[in-house]
Amino acid sequence: MKKLTFVLTLFLLASISPVTASLPWITVFEGRLQVGERLIVGNYQITITQEKYTLDSYAIIYKEEKIRSVVELNGTLEIDNIRIISGSFNENGIFIVLQYKPSFLERIEPQERAVFDIDGYSVLIVNSSEEMVSLKINGADLTIKNNSSRVYDKLILVYNNGILDIYSANVQVRHKKEENYEIYYPFTSLNIDAGNKVQLPITIVNGGTDSLELSLRILSKPADWEVGFFDENSNYRINGLILTPGGSVTVNLLINIPETARGMYTTAFAIGEKIGRINLNVTEAPSGGIGLKLPLLSIEAEAGEKIIFPIQFTSYTDEKVVELQIRGLSPEWDAYFSLNGQRVRSFLLDGSEVVNLVVKSPKNAELGEHKITFSVNGIEKNVSVLIYKTHKGEPAKLILTIVDEEGKPVSKAKVQIGNETYIANANGILERALPKGNYTIVVSKEGYETKEEKISLEDGEEKGKTITLTRLSYYFVVEMESNHLTTGFDFQPVYEIRIDNLGKEDDEYALSIEGLPSDWAVNFLRDMQSNLEIKSIKVGSEESKSTYLRIIPSFNAKPGIYNATLKIKSTSGNEIEKQFEVEVMGRYELHLEASNYLVSLQPAEEKIIPITLRNFGNTVTNVNIEVDAPQGWDVEVEPQKLAKIEEKAVEAINLRIRPSKTTPAGEYRINIEVKSDQTESQIQLTARVRQSSSSVYLGIIILVVAFVAVILMMRRVGRG
Numbered sequence: 001m002k003k004l005t006f007v008l009t010l011f012l013l014a015s016i017s018p019v020t021a022s023l024p025w026i027t028v029f030e031g032r033l034q035v036g037e038r039l040i041v042g043n044y045q046i047t048i049t050q051e052k053y054t055l056d057s058y059a060i061i062y063k064e065e066k067i068r069s070v071v072e073l074n075g076t077l078e079i080d081n082i083r084i085i086s087g088s089f090n091e092n093g094i095f096i097v098l099q100y101k102p103s104f105l106e107r108i109e110p111q112e113r114a115v116f117d118i119d120g121y122s123v124l125i126v127n128s129s130e131e132m133v134s135l136k137i138n139g140a141d142l143t144i145k146n147n148s149s150r151v152y153d154k155l156i157l158v159y160n161n162g163i164l165d166i167y168s169a170n171v172q173v174r175h176k177k178e179e180n181y182e183i184y185y186p187f188t189s190l191n192i193d194a195g196n197k198v199q200l201p202i203t204i205v206n207g208g209t210d211s212l213e214l215s216l217r218i219l220s221k222p223a224d225w226e227v228g229f230f231d232e233n234s235n236y237r238i239n240g241l242i243l244t245p246g247g248s249v250t251v252n253l254l255i256n257i258p259e260t261a262r263g264m265y266t267t268a269f270a271i272g273e274k275i276g277r278i279n280l281n282v283t284e285a286p287s288g289g290i291g292l293k294l295p296l297l298s299i300e301a302e303a304g305e306k307i308i309f310p311i312q313f314t315s316y317t318d319e320k321v322v323e324l325q326i327r328g329l330s331p332e333w334d335a336y337f338s339l340n341g342q343r344v345r346s347f348l349l350d351g352s353e354v355v356n357l358v359v360k361s362p363k364n365a366e367l368g369e370h371k372i373t374f375s376v377n378g379i380e381k382n383v384s385v386l387i388y389k390t391h392k393g394e395p396a397k398l399i400l401t402i403v404d405e406e407g408k409p410v411s412k413a414k415v416q417i418g419n420e421t422y423i424a425n426a427n428g429i430l431e432r433a434l435p436k437g438n439y440t441i442v443v444s445k446e447g448y449e450t451k452e453e454k455i456s457l458e459d460g461e462e463k464g465k466t467i468t469l470t471r472l473s474y475y476f477v478v479e480m481e482s483n484h485l486t487t488g489f490d491f492q493p494v495y496e497i498r499i500d501n502l503g504k505e506d507d508e509y510a511l512s513i514e515g516l517p518s519d520w521a522v523n524f525l526r527d528m529q530s531n532l533e534i535k536s537i538k539v540g541s542e543e544s545k546s547t548y549l550r551i552i553p554s555f556n557a558k559p560g561i562y563n564a565t566l567k568i569k570s571t572s573g574n575e576i577e578k579q580f581e582v583e584v585m586g587r588y589e590l591h592l593e594a595s596n597y598l599v600s601l602q603p604a605e606e607k608i609i610p611i612t613l614r615n616f617g618n619t620v621t622n623v624n625i626e627v628d629a630p631q632g633w634d635v636e637v638e639p640q641k642l643a644k645i646e647e648k649a650v651e652a653i654n655l656r657i658r659p660s661k662t663t664p665a666g667e668y669r670i671n672i673e674v675k676s677d678q679t680e681s682q683i684q685l686t687a688r689v690r691q692s693s694s695s696v697y698l699g700i701i702i703l704v705v706a707f708v709a710v711i712l713m714m715r716r717v718g719r720g
Contacts, residue, residue, distance in 0.1 A: 290315055412424060
């Protein structure tokens with residue numbers, strides 16, 4: 001009985017408590033993270049890092065700014081209320097899916113047309129039954145069957161036996177990228193008179209590959225002091241800036257010191273998340289004349305940098321003219337005075353002003369200390385720059401940007417610098433390291449006017465230059481599908497010819513072929529499917545169009561290779577010629593056959609010999625049949641001429657022969673030859689001529705008479 005009571009109690013608790021063990025996780029972030037980047041999820045912070053030697057990826061998980069766990073990113077892992085699923089790693093970082101375990105929000109009994117506002121979501125009950133509940137969340141339809149759950153955005157809704165339990169993973173997720181930038185300013189403490197103004201130049205350098213948006217804030221300052229950020233020329237107050245990848249910018253922190261200030265003061269400022277401070281020792285201003293203070297007397301710098309020496313001027317009397325002059329500099333160095341962003345040689349001082357002595361060192365400056373001498377109202381002063389790094393002897397870096405008149409990149413332009421030729425990339429950019437010197441740059445591209453520029457480069461200098469190419473009004477290029485075309489008598493394939501109009505104006509192009517026999521047919525077709533022939537084609541500016549070439553040889557053409565020229569001439573007068581060859585594919589074969597190659601006959605006897613002429617190849621034309629027989633014989637062939645013989649055709653020929661009456665007995669040769677425009681064939685027959693029987697008898701009698709005559713003559717000679 002006690003066991004039964006215990007089981008019932010557990011069942012009752014389970015039925016009235018929300019069950020979360022089987023609830024799905026909610027995805028709150030997915031994307032790639034670089035090493036050093038952070039995800040902030042509620043009170044958790046996840047930082048991606050990498051092992052130094054194996055380069056394995058790890059996540060450092062903080063909870064309320066304390067390290068909760070350090071885990072290798074390999075598959076799926078769960079820590080408290082978060083789940084991390086890691087994916088592939090490439091140059092853009094590791095792919096992360098971050099999920100959050102939902103927490104219980106509210107339990108409701110759905111009533112038709114009831115409206116609830118739950119965690120920022122508007123929920124309207126449309127229909128409710130034991131089998132399902134239908135509702136709208138922020139206007140979206142959702143149906144949940146009994147004993148099941150549905151996910152909407154960051155909500156999970158579970159419907160069991162007429163009860164709707166709602167869970168939420170409504171946490172804020174922030175992706176903080178690694179911001180690779182530095183700030184530089186020339187001094188951190190300064191002695192200054194009361195009533196003066198301090199101008200602190202601050203240079204911000206973006207060392208990363210992404211643009212940065214940084215806020216500028218004053219964190220602390222003495223009461224009643226005027227402190228703010230201004231642009232480099234001190235014309236505009238600024239509260240934020242955007243830095244391009246690899247870019248830098250200089251801003252001025254201006255501090256106006258009240259007349260009554262005395263003692264040590266600190267001003268703190270922030271640029272993005274980096275904090276800076278300047279300490280000021282303010283003393284009472286002397287009376288009478290002009291006060292001049294040089295807070296910086298010597299600065300270390302890299303060759304090629306711009307160095308700024310702020311000079312504090314204070315007038316203790318009425319307005320006074322201040323004359324400024326540069327007296328001494330190292331060769332190739334430059335120096336000038338700047339007030340409110342303008343170069344000055346003299347100014348009217350009323351109260352206090354900060355004038356910057358701007359010094360520019362060349363890239364090839366010698367190592368060591370360089371003195372700059374200047375005068376104020378004839379009184380000489382000196383400052384110095386110590387060059388700790390020089391670029392002397394280093395190649396310069398030239399960055400060319402090639403664009404058209406609209407500022408669009410010109411891809412793959414040919415760039416000749418001196419005796420070397422290069423090709424710009426698809427974005428119209430060419431970067432080259434070159435020795436110090438003067439160069440002539442020639443830039444060319446099909447469809448554009450060639451541009452020539454001259455440029456001078458110094459040691460270690462990085463110089464960018466934009467070259468604008470002007471498109472030609474009329475220019476085109478032609479591409480053939482192949483420069484070796486084939487054709488035949490029973491098939492004629494078509495070949496594409498594409499015309500690209502690279503000029504600024506529309507144009508029309510006449511089409512022709514030269515070099516082929518005059519009795520051949522040449523067709524330029526509008527498209528591959530039709531037989532619509534064209535003689536010219538119109539192409540709009542920056543457009544491409546194709547025509548299709550078909551070549552039909554004449555019947556008497558012999559198989560082989562023929563040279564031809566494609567000519568395309570525009571209405572503007574430009575003409576392009578393309579050499580190509582045409583191979584005629586075909587076979588010509590005639591074959592003579594006689595029913596009997598040995599003929600027996602008597603002199604003056606006539607016989608007709610059937611002869612078969614077969615065509616095993618393509619159609620042949622102008623067929624002539626010739627017979628060569630012994631002299632005096634009567635020979636006739638029928639037919640003697642044929643206009644043509646089609647492919648695989650068979651022609652019957654009759655040869656009639658009759659030897660002359662005086663033809664002696666023997667064997668004689670008769671040659672039969674067939675000649676066409678394309679090929680020829682021949683055979684030889686043997687004619688055996690025999691004598692008649694009467695002639696034989698006469699011969700025998702003549703022989704007997706001759707024999708008797710010889711015997712009688714011999715007897716007569718013997719008597720004598």
